[in-house]
Amino acid sequence: MANKAPKILVFSTEKISDPAIDLAGLLKMHYPPTIYSIPLRCSSSVKSRWIMHAFEQGFDGVFIAADGTDCSYGESCVDKTAAIIAQTHEMMKAKGIEPARLKMAALCSVCAEPFVKHMKSFYEALSKVPA
Amino acid sequence: MKNKIGVYVCHCGGNISDVIDVNKVREEAEKMGGVAIAKHTIFACADSSQKEIAEDIKNLELDGIVVASCSPKLHLLTFRSVAERAGLNPYNYVHANIREQSSWAHSDDKKGATEKAISLVRSAVERVSHSVAMDPVSISAQNVVAVVGAGVAGMKAAIELADMGSQVYLIEKSHYVGGRTSQWGKLFLPGETGKSVVENLYQEVKKRQNINLFTGAELVSKKGSVGNFEIEVKITSRGVKKDADASTIEKAIEVCPEEVSDEFNFGLTNRKALMNFHPGQFPEIAAIDAATCTKCGKCAEVSDAIDLNLEEERITLQAGSLMITTGFDPYEPEKSEFGYGDYDNVITLPQLERHLELSNGKDLVINGKKIRSMAYIYCVGSRQPNGENKYCSRYCCTSAVHSAIKVREKVPDMTVYHINRGIRTYGKQEVLYEQSSKNGDIYIQFTEDTFPEVSSNGKHTVVKVNDLLTAGKELEIEPDLVVLVTGMTPRKDDAIGDTLKLPRGRDKFYNEIHPKLRPVETTIDGVLIAGVCQGPKNITETVKSSLAASAKTYSLLKREEITLEPIMAKVDAEKCEVCDNCSAACPFGAFEFVEENGKKVAKVNESNCKGCGMCLPVCPTDAIELSGYTNSEIEEMIDALTESDY
Numbered sequence: 148m149a150n151k152a153p154k155i156l157v158f159s160t161e162k163i164s165d166p167a168i169d170l171a172g173l174l175k176m177h178y179p180p181t182i183y184s185i186p187l188r189c190s191s192s193v194k195s196r197w198i199m200h201a202f203e204q205g206f207d208g209v210f211i212a213a214d215g216t217d218c219s220y221g222e223s224c225v226d227k228t229a230a231i232i233a234q235t236h237e238m239m240k241a242k243g244i245e246p247a248r249l250k251m252a253a254l255c256s257v258c259a260e261p262f263v264k265h266m267k268s269f270y271e272a273l274s275k276v277p278a
Numbered sequence: 279m280k281n282k283i284g285v286y287v288c289h290c291g292g293n294i295s296d297v298i299d300v301n302k303v304r305e306e307a308e309k310m311g312g313v314a315i316a317k318h319t320i321f322a323c324a325d326s327s328q329k330e331i332a333e334d335i336k337n338l339e340l341d342g343i344v345v346a347s348c349s350p351k352l353h354l355l356t357f358r359s360v361a362e363r364a365g366l367n368p369y370n371y372v373h374a375n376i377r378e379q380s381s382w383a384h385s386d387d388k389k390g391a392t393e394k395a396i397s398l399v400r401s402a403v404e405r406v407s408h409s410v411a412m413d414p415v416s417i418s419a420q421n422v423v424a425v426v427g428a429g430v431a432g433m434k435a436a437i438e439l440a441d442m443g444s445q446v447y448l449i450e451k452s453h454y455v456g457g458r459t460s461q462w463g464k465l466f467l468p469g470e471t472g473k474s475v476v477e478n479l480y481q482e483v484k485k486r487q488n489i490n491l492f493t494g495a496e497l498v499s500k501k502g503s504v505g506n507f508e509i510e511v512k513i514t515s516r517g518v519k520k521d522a523d524a525s526t527i528e529k530a531i532e533v534c535p536e537e538v539s540d541e542f543n544f545g546l547t548n549r550k551a552l553m554n555f556h557p558g559q560f561p562e563i564a565a566i567d568a569a570t571c572t573k574c575g576k577c578a579e580v581s582d583a584i585d586l587n588l589e590e591e592r593i594t595l596q597a598g599s600l601m602i603t604t605g606f607d608p609y610e611p612e613k614s615e616f617g618y619g620d621y622d623n624v625i626t627l628p629q630l631e632r633h634l635e636l637s638n639g640k641d642l643v644i645n646g647k648k649i650r651s652m653a654y655i656y657c658v659g660s661r662q663p664n665g666e667n668k669y670c671s672r673y674c675c676t677s678a679v680h681s682a683i684k685v686r687e688k689v690p691d692m693t694v695y696h697i698n699r700g701i702r703t704y705g706k707q708e709v710l711y712e713q714s715s716k717n718g719d720i721y722i723q724f725t726e727d728t729f730p731e732v733s734s735n736g737k738h739t740v741v742k743v744n745d746l747l748t749a750g751k752e753l754e755i756e757p758d759l760v761v762l763v764t765g766m767t768p769r770k771d772d773a774i775g776d777t778l779k780l781p782r783g784r785d786k787f788y789n790e791i792h793p794k795l796r797p798v799e800t801t802i803d804g805v806l807i808a809g810v811c812q813g814p815k816n817i818t819e820t821v822k823s824s825l826a827a828s829a830k831t832y833s834l835l836k837r838e839e840i841t842l843e844p845i846m847a848k849v850d851a852e853k854c855e856v857c858d859n860c861s862a863a864c865p866f867g868a869f870e871f872v873e874e875n876g877k878k879v880a881k882v883n884e885s886n887c888k889g890c891g892m893c894l895p896v897c898p899t900d901a902i903e904l905s906g907y908t909n910s911e912i913e914e915m916i917d918a919l920t921e922s923d924y
Contacts, residue, residue: 152924156916166781166801169349172378174784180390183397183919184379187907188845192891196900200913204920217779219503220890221865231895256779256801 153207153273155266157184158193162219164212164254164262171259178266190214190251191227195235198249202239208248208273212262215253225253245276280342280370280407282314284334285399288322288347290377297381299392303346306396312407314338322347323795328360335364342366342406346374346399351801352792367411369844369906374402393924400921404914412844412905415884419505419840423831424449424597426497426774429457430817431603431809431824433479438828440486444835447595448483448491453516453565455480455493457605458810459817460558461542461628463635466680466710473558475817480560494565497600498592500778504804505598505840513591517552517566522583527554527564530577530584536570543632544608552577552584557635598835599804601827602788604774606810609659609667609764616655616762617732621739623647624732624760627654627678634684642689644759651693652685653741653757654678655730660765661699663726669785671765671814676707678763679714686717694719695755697730697743723747732760766814778805787813798827806831845889845906847882853901854879860893860902869893 159165165186171178187193190213198209211228218224228251236246252265285307289295300318307316315338319327322345334340343366345357350373358368376395384391421444425432428450436448454460455476462472483489494514501508518527536551542559551570555562568588578584608628611618618624622645625633633644642649656678660671679701682694696719703711715721723746724730730743738756745753768786775788781801783789788807791799798806808827809820834840849860851874860880861869868886871878880901891904903909 154920156919162802163779166351168383169351169375169378169801170781170789172380172382173789175382175385177386178383180380180384180387180394181924183394183401185401185912185915185919187891188904189890189892192894192904192907194895194900194909194912196909197912197916201916201920204916206916206920220888220892223865224892227863227892227896234895257781 152179152181153270154205155182155208155210155269155273156201156206157182157210157212158190158197159184159186159212159254160190160214161186161188163214163217163256164190164258166256167254167258167262168212170257171263174259176259176263178263179270182266182270184212189218189220189224191218191224191231193228193231195231195238198235199238199242202242202244202248208250208269210265210269211249211251212254213251215255217253217255247276248273279312280409281312282338282340283312283342283344283403283406284331284338284340285310285313285316285344285346285403286322286327286331287316287318287376287399288345289318289320290348291321294347294377294381297385297388297391298376298395299388302392303376303395303399307344307399307403310400310403312342313403314340323353323356328356331357331360332364335361335366340366342370342372342409344372344374344399344402344406346376346395346402348377349375349379352796369412370406370409372402372406372409374398390924393922397919397922401915401918404918405911408908408911408914410905414841415844416839416841417505419835419838420596420598421445421835421838422447422597423599423601423835424497424507424509424595425601425603427451427457427603427605427809427811428455428483428491428493429603429605429809430459430475430479431605431820432457432601433483434821434824435601435603435808435828436489437479437482437486438825439832440488442828442832442836444488444832446489447597448489449495449497449511450491450493451496453494454555454559454561455483455491456559460556462631464684465817466676466707471558476558476560493561497774497777500600504834507597507600507804509595509597509600511593511595513593514568515566515585515588515591516563517568517571517585517588518564519583519585520563522563522581526581527583530581531564533576533580535574535576536572538567538570543636544626544629546629546632546636599806599831600778601806601808601831602774602778602780602811603807603809603824604769604811606766606814607769609671609767611658611762611764616658616730617739617760618762621732621734621760623739623758624762626658626762626764627674627681628764630681630761634681634688640688642685642692647758649689649692649758651695651757652759652761653695653697653755654682654761654763655732655741656696656698656763658762658764659767661726667765667767667785669814670702672702672819673814673816674763674765675702676710676816678761679703679710681761682714682719683710683717693757695722695741695757696720697722697724697741699724699726721747722753766810769811778802780805780807783813785813787811798823798830804834843889843906845904846884846887847889847891847893847902847904849880849882850901850903851875851877851879853899855899855901856880857898859896859898863892863896865890865892
């Protein structure tokens with residue numbers, strides 16, 4: 148880990164958080180290039196098996212850029228996404244993966260600055276977490 | 279699995295290729311499994327490139343394509359259409375965003391950006407290789423538009439939409455329509471005033487049965503999505519009856535004890551809490567400013583037309599789309615910026631416009647002093663080398679030159695200095711500059727390295743400036759009046775932006791998807807922007823953008839049907855154990871339980887499914903997949919992203 152840049156997978160959402168990631172680019176707000184996003188329909192559609200698969204394949208961290216209360220499919224999105232995270236944390240513990248490697252934060256469609264801040268701090272934290 | 283995939287890597291002029299080694303991305307793409315052809319192109323969205331892609335699809339019988347370019351918010355539909363035109367199912371096309379999420383985000387790391395672009399393309403190739411053909415679905419949409427802001431842009435849009443057949447809700451926060459244009463006097467071109475433009479539009483709005491105008495109204499919440507928005511509007515009572523007798527209203531205003539600075543005149547005068555309309559404001563009925571009124575009741579004692587029940591009313595409206603036309607605030611100079619706030623003869627251009635409207639007779643008298651010489655200082659709050667406002671406000675050079683011509687019509691022997699950073703009276707407006715020059719106005723030019731200084735010598739206000747046009751010679755002027763030519767800024771009150779989560783650009787104005795290709799649409803489907811809320815414009819340009827947004831909105835809603843992506847959940851009956859978790863998780867009641875091969879199983883009702891995917895993670899047997907987001911598609915994408923050692 149000390150010699151290699153951490154790789155982070157972001158599960159974003161097409162209508163809400165992915166536009167914020169685009170806006171960060173538009174505003175030339177830099178973050179490490181080893182951060183990749185896969186946009187989904189809604190953050191509460193992410194499957195634990197996809198997150199676990201990302202860890203198994205070598206991602207150092209997974210970040211859920213959640214819709215929060217802006218979700219166009221309903222306010223229950225917040226609780227449902229949190230439940231997925233909690234369930235996945237248990238699966239990670241069972242596999243000996245540090246739960247801190249999976250994070251979630253709500254990002255609105257114009258939250259470019261918060262996105263970059265989250266990425267920088269998560270990247271920095273992962274650089275210190277033992278592999 | 280596809281094995282004839284075409285990959286097209288875009289330079290986007292230099293937006294991508296200035297940072298990313300596009301040819302290296304293409305070379306790597308060529309080696310990826312299933313890729314039959316990989317090309318790079320200067321602009322993938324150009325007609326010629328679209329034709330080339332379509333020909334490749336036909337000639338090489340491609341079974342999938344990947345375009346690596348800008349954000350899919352911009353061109354996903356463009357390339358889906360290319361695929362469709364060439365006979366390929368549009369869902370066998372996948373977009374890789376290597377501009378917003380690579381070249382722009384990592385312009386500080388060219389190698390990193392290139393490696394990321396390769397990974398994103400590899401991931402897109404994996405996704406397209408697992409993609410399946412799908413057909414779009416349609417939903418009903420209401421041909422109803424809620425236009426927020428009844429200035430020139432909002433009223434013009436409402437009229438055009440109404441004439442095309444849409445029902446329009448025109449929602450204005452103030453008790454008066456007209457916005458900023460109400461505040462301006464004589465306009466360029468000649469013969470029109472702000473008042474006449476606003477009055478004309480207001481009368482046209484009133485004539486149309488299918489426009490509902492709400493004044494004193496604010497959009498406070500929004501639910502739903504394009505085609506079927508539900509909005510809540512808060513309406514504050516005007517407090518004055520429509521048929522009020524003018525003389526009793528005058529008396530009521532007179533006795534009103536609450537007095538505040540009048541924002542319509544930019545603080546040059548005061549107004550009462552019970553405020554009368556200014557010339558140029560419509561409807562021509564007084565109104566109570568609820569924020570200032572103490573409900574002391576003195577006005578009601580002298581006029582039966584007053585109703586002090588100022589409670590808010592909230593109504594719910596349904597609309598297919600929303601158009602935002604909320605305008606701008608003039609730049610307010612900082613204290614001491616070019617002497618503003620230090621000397622009472624330093625005012626802004628909007629304040630001068632109001633002085634010209636308020637003053638009678640042939641003289642220009644400000645603070646009791648007859649003005650015989652004046653100096654305009656340009657680009658105040660615009661093109662700031664150190665401040666936040668880097669942009670040019672576009673209207674101010676023309677407006678300042680035009681105001682100088684109006685001043686000279688009033689006071690022919692006025693001495694006028696234009697202290698500028700280069701005059702931008704573009705297009706037809708150049709005739710104003712010519713006329714001003716013929717009038718004898720004096721033009722002095724400074725650069726961003728040597729800003730003018732405004733001070734006092736004890737008797738007079740002094741403007742010191744190094745004039746570029748006379749080899750940087752230092753000049754000292756003692757004008758009677760200094761006018762700061764202030765630019766446009768985004769509205770300070772951004773409640774509507776917060777409610778709708780409207781994206782803003784670097785200039786902090788609301789941002790369109792693309793300035794040339796999608797200039798009035800936002801990233802929020804069904805929410806459009808027009809006028810100065812999007813960026814500085816003069817009245818002509820404002821009307822043009824308003825017409826563009828009207829046409830775009832109407833084209834979206836005219837068929838009262840909107841095509842949506844066919845993203846649906848699907849249950850694998852073999853795996854289903856009828857636990858009911860999916861039904862409990864679905865916000866749209868899309869699950870039903872049916873008998874299949876003698877077994878009770880969950881089934882998705884496609885007319886109810888919105889494709890959110892909330893049902894996917896709750897299924898204990900992983901029996902549900904979402905089209906376009908299947909396990910194989912997502913996991914192969916993840917694998918592709920981890921393949922690089924970078």
